[in-house]
Amino acid sequence: MKTLKIPEATIIRLSVYSRHLTDVDRKGIITTSSGEIADGVGVSPAQVRKDLAYFGEFGTRGVGYNVKDLRQHIMRILGLSADWSVTLVGVGNLGLALSTYKGFRDRGFIITSIFDADPKKVGTVVEGVKVLPIDQLETVVRQNRTQIGIVAVPSEFAQEIVDQLIKSGVAAILNFAPVVLNVPPEIELRNVDLAVNLEVLTFNVCGQRCY
Amino acid sequence: MKTLKIPEATIIRLSVYSRHLTDVDRKGIITTSSGEIADGVGVSPAQVRKDLAYFGEFGTRGVGYNVKDLRQHIMRILGLSADWSVTLVGVGNLGLALSTYKGFRDRGFIITSIFDADPKKVGTVVEGVKVLPIDQLETVVRQNRTQIGIVAVPSEFAQEIVDQLIKSGVAAILNFAPVVLNVPPEIELRNVDLAVNLEVLTFNVCGQRCY
DNA sequence: TTGCGTATGTTAATTATAGCACTATCAAGG
């Protein structure tokens, strides 16, 4: 339909809408409106309609949206109609936390392999998945046709792990190491930097008066 | 120059600049330029200058920026000239990971208290800090004059923890629970939703063609 | 001391994003 550029902010909100709709659906509610969704997730009704309008017409004028239906549509838009195979590299505290994070599996992200450089960790089993050495990364990831890599290794190793992931055929990488990574343009990369989040807070708490 | 609204995107970039400058400084480099910073963190030189221009003039025309100096300035802008007292609520896998995360302490965020609802966890010591029961939260947080709360509890308890944190006088909250929280406008709130990050990736991997 | 090269700070233009207001459409009830 449209090859219009979609704002990333819209995608993030869609993800939140879908989560909200899952909750609403669980309560047995059949129909909802842009206003109700807006209240539920803290944006304006116009924003909700605008976001959805990028992708088609999912509602009925004068009535609203069918909850199940809209949820399904958004899930499909986000690419969540089928499961995704995910690999996790790095089983430090953060990696361990990520491996047990329920939110991933709930949304169809299945961790199919785990790797770590530490020989002491290799061989252990985390959440039912055996931790493998890094030198098996390429083979296993390629074999599983894993498309998403999560990087939870120390900053100094992040780039080399990313390079290996790319060589192994992943299409997207979620990076938790606080470094700037070089990836070719066709690879999707997102960085999550926990300290940055705190720093945005402190800036705002200072009331932007500290300087 | 004052009381100008600063884009949040600018703050996030400043945080990244400061990290980059820390690295550069560690290499013993004295002077840098907007172009070098831009290369280092993957934005445009104009963007770097624009971001800095919100807060003053830190460079010398024809020369560039003094690394140490600029870094110091940015740190002050972000409110990082002094340490911050942080409380962590929830010692599941994620909470545990956060408590050991080096990035926090490096940037002056000190976890001064930890709480959990689970009696089995209360009394244990995490990273040198004793885990306390939730009912001591208000007293301890108030006593420590803790200004930042990190919420790493299951979604269904997040709102009630947040309410308690606010009652205890915190100014800012970093929330890891995937729910929309209600807070009064004077409280700074940031949400980190790990699944949302993956979903932005999958949307982009689908090439926005899935729908 | 003066001119040149360079990188900043700033203003202007472009682009992107969000908000608003209007219009079209549907459901329900008399």
Next chain:
DNA sequence: CCTTGATAGTGCTATAATTAACATACGCAA
């Protein structure tokens, strides 16, 4: 079957953010 109330979809407006362009100021060397 028509009227009324409600709400999605959409074009336009305003606001925000990024990019580009330019003029200013500094260091250095002749």
